[in-house]
Amino acid sequence: MDNEQRRAFTGQHESGAAETEAAEPPEPPSRLPPRLFPLTVKERERGATFPQSERSRAFRRRFFPEATAALWNDWRWQLQHRIRDLAGLARVIRLSADERAAVARHTGPLPIGITPYYASLLSETDPDQPLRRTHIPVEGEYLRDFGESDDPLGEDHDSAVPGLVHRYPDRVLFLATGFCSTYCRYCTRSRMVGGGEYTFSHAQWERAIDYIRQHTEVRDVLLSGGDPLTISTEKLEWLLARLCAIRHVEFLRIGTKVPVVLPQRVTRDLTRMLRRYHPLWMSLHFTHPEELTPEVAESTARLADAGIPLGSQTVLLKGINDSVPVMRALMHGLLKLRVKPYYLYQCDPITGSAHFRTPVAKGLEIIEGLRGHTTGYAVPHFVIDAPGGGGKIPLVPDYVVSRTEDTWTLRNYAGETYRYPDR
Numbered sequence: 095m096d097n098e099q100r101r102a103f104t105g106q107h108e109s110g111a112a113e114t115e116a117a118e119p120p121e122p123p124s125r126l127p128p129r130l131f132p133l134t135v136k137e138r139e140r141g142a143t144f145p146q147s148e149r150s151r152a153f154r155r156r157f158f159p160e161a162t163a164a165l166w167n168d169w170r171w172q173l174q175h176r177i178r179d180l181a182g183l184a185r186v187i188r189l190s191a192d193e194r195a196a197v198a199r200h201t202g203p204l205p206i207g208i209t210p211y212y213a214s215l216l217s218e219t220d221p222d223q224p225l226r227r228t229h230i231p232v233e234g235e236y237l238r239d240f241g242e243s244d245d246p247l248g249e250d251h252d253s254a255v256p257g258l259v260h261r262y263p264d265r266v267l268f269l270a271t272g273f274c275s276t277y278c279r280y281c282t283r284s285r286m287v288g289g290g291e292y293t294f295s296h297a298q299w300e301r302a303i304d305y306i307r308q309h310t311e312v313r314d315v316l317l318s319g320g321d322p323l324t325i326s327t328e329k330l331e332w333l334l335a336r337l338c339a340i341r342h343v344e345f346l347r348i349g350t351k352v353p354v355v356l357p358q359r360v361t362r363d364l365t366r367m368l369r370r371y372h373p374l375w376m377s378l379h380f381t382h383p384e385e386l387t388p389e390v391a392e393s394t395a396r397l398a399d400a401g402i403p404l405g406s407q408t409v410l411l412k413g414i415n416d417s418v419p420v421m422r423a424l425m426h427g428l429l430k431l432r433v434k435p436y437y438l439y440q441c442d443p444i445t446g447s448a449h450f451r452t453p454v455a456k457g458l459e460i461i462e463g464l465r466g467h468t469t470g471y472a473v474p475h476f477v478i479d480a481p482g483g484g485g486k487i488p489l490v491p492d493y494v495v496s497r498t499e500d501t502w503t504l505r506n507y508a509g510e511t512y513r514y515p516d517r
């Protein structure tokens with residue numbers, strides 16, 4: 095499908111989004127609770143400034159008194175002022191001995207990097223706070239446990255050209271950058287993000303685009319990294335335009351954590367640009383309900399209003415989100431933000447991840463605690479990304495009690511048994 099066909103298919107016209115917005119009928123008021131949605135739809139349409147929660151405002155005034163509200167809401171300022179070392183962390187957080195030692199000895203890829211906004215969500219005093227555990231290293235990160243490896247998904251093996259993974263027949267993973275605004279300590283691509291052995295260049299993008307052009311079986315391109323939304327709007331548009339121009343590419347996807355850790359990046363310029371490249375889908379990386387702030391409600395609202403279907407990806411992490419109440423709160427919150435819970439991943443056996451990994455049975459227990467007990471939309475697929483490059487394998491609780499020649503005996507969510515005739 096070329097650009098013109100794509101526009102006809104999606105009903106989008108060359109005149110662009112901004113000009114047509116004024117003619118659209120008014121949207122109904124949002125049903126989100128005010129805590130998550132401080133701007134009304136009309137305020138957002140009029141270009142009201144980005145929201146700032148009480149917590150972030152207090153953090154800004156205390157630790158970045160020189161930053162005005164406008165600077166704080168400037169995503170480039172957020173990137174420039176990322177917390178990246180021991181001194182920066184110690185300024186805003188009372189580090190435990192374990193954290194302090196781990197940060198002090200850190201070298202190599204997967205550096206420390208936390209946006210001031212995301213730092214405002216971390217507990218100053220509690221090293222066990224879920225969000226703090228996901229972003230501040232501890233000594234466990236330097237241990238190597240049974241079955242762990244630096245590239246557990248075998249992505250390097252399936253790399254068609256540098257930066258392009260072609261594993262499934264009809265789709266490719268396009269690694270657009272090695273940069274993230276905030277580095278997760280359990281990252282599957284820790285070998286390459288934030289200055290690993292990989293480099294990314296324009297020439298490399300061109301080679302990857304050429305490969306896709308030559309492989310007519312590729313109908314779906316997932317842009318990931320690193321985080322593609324850290325790339326400038328102009329460069330990202332260059333890439334999206336090239337990919338959209340390939341006739342056999344039916345749609346694009348972007349995998350990102352930026353709307354969660356750097357929500358200010360979702361500017362009107364960005365959404366205006368993105369909506370020119372429909373059909374475009376987005377997978378957002380969420381970890382815990384404490385990430386569902388007014389700022390994140392705004393970033394997801396802007397993306398959803400730009401017509402981008404939003405799905406979530408969550409890694410199951412020990413002591414962080416491995417319980418039914420926490421996962422239910424996260425999934426319910428996502429639905430209120432118009433994000434469909436999509437994947438719940440068993441944590442990949444990346445080197446140094448033992449302190450994050452739960453038994454596989456824990457994921458099944460969580461799915462069983464959700465399925466039937468809440469809205470079906472709130473139940474993600476629980477998957478293991480098979481080590482060695484086998485792809486995603488879904489796991490579901492066993493609801494089959496027994497099976498005979500003509501009857502299946504099944505168990506429902508409440509533990510009651512039912513029979514289904516099936517000759």
Ligand code: SF4
Nearest residue numbers: 274277278281320351
């Ligand atoms: S945002 Fe994604 S790519 Fe970046 S460190 Fe986190 S998990 Fe890894």
